[in-house]
Amino acid sequence: MVEYDLIHIIQMTSQIAAAVGVCIAAFYYIQILRNAEREKRRQMIMQKLPTFSREYYEDYITVLNTDFDTPEEYNLKYGSKPEIGSKIWHLLNIYNVLGILYDEGLMSLDDIAKLYTPRWIIRSYERFEFLILNARSAFQGRDNYPELMLPLEHLYHALRKKYTGILGWKEARELQKMGLS
Secondary structure (H helix, E strand, C coil), X not given: CHHHHHHHHHHHHHHHHHHHHHHHHHHHHHHHHHHHHHHHHHHHHHHHCCCXXXXXXXXXXXXXXXXXXXXHHHXXXXXXXXXXXXXXXXXXXXXXXXXXXXXXXXXXXXXXXHHCCHHHHHHHHHHHHXXXXXXXXXXXXXXXXXXXXXXXXXXXXXXXXXXXXXXXXXXXXXXXXCCCC
């Protein structure tokens, strides 16, 4: 009788161990599928980003050379020039995509900083934040599109926190006016 109970206990233990093993294998398989899907999404997005394209640098240089201090001055000088506006939004959208990758955990701040200069992202956001805020509340002053460029905003704040030594756009502009940069 004792032998029968012992055999029965060994069988039950074996079945429990097998069931636990199957559960662990299923969990591991699901994790592998999730990671593969995340990597596939990251790769797809990264292929579309113009990291080192001529167009990206040409747009950045054009935007960098815009000369204004206030949103009103921007509107006077560049408001009627769609080629400037399209270049600005092109850059902001690139940085927004980076923000999406950062928000979804598909790319770290260190990886982003290896591809795109944090200073450019920080200063671009600060310089054109008024355009983003304006686009968010495009109808009767209401916040119709509160999520517009939100990933870029998250990325900006994370970069600002990590790279505290980078001067903001206003500080850099003041140094430039004094002839120190």
